[in-house]
Amino acid sequence: MYDGAIIMESLRVGTSLEAFPLILRRLSRYAVKTASADQPPVWTEFVFEVADEHAVELADALAEVLDQPGWYADFHNDEENFVIYPGRVFRYRRGDQLARAEAQEHGRTLGVPEPQLDWTD
Structure with a gap:
């Protein structure tokens, strides 16, 4: 089982995720101090679990x-x-710190603020 989070505001308008058996663990809204100029100041976080066989999909x-x-x-x-x-x-x-650093560097090139590049490792 995998644990994760999706910020609902991160999804493109008009798109949807369907047919994934996600288990909702928490749904919350909060103000974000590290939001970039391109991000809203309030986020909705969907914390979930997904079975191993659905992770890649x-x-x-x-x-x-x-x-x-x-x-x-x-x-x-x-x-x-x-x-x-x-x-x-x-x-x-x-x-794997090298792979983590590569993922973080990619995030920087996309404008992800540094304090947000802090996922669980």
Whole structure:
């Protein structure tokens, strides 16, 4: 089972994710102090679990619906991380600092603010 989060405001307007058996763990809204000029100051966070057999499919779908600039989604289990940007999926073993750095650098090129490049690893 993978744990993750999607910021609902990160999804492109007019897109949807369908037919994924996600387990909702928490839904919350909060003000964000690190929002970029391209991001709204209040976010809705969908914290979820997804079964192992749906992880790759979900990552690919998220890469198709995430908006630009400056957004990503992530999820992980005990062994690996998925970090998803618009059009790109990074999948790496937890603790692989070189792969993490590569995913973070890609985020920087897309305008993700530095404090937001802090996913669980």
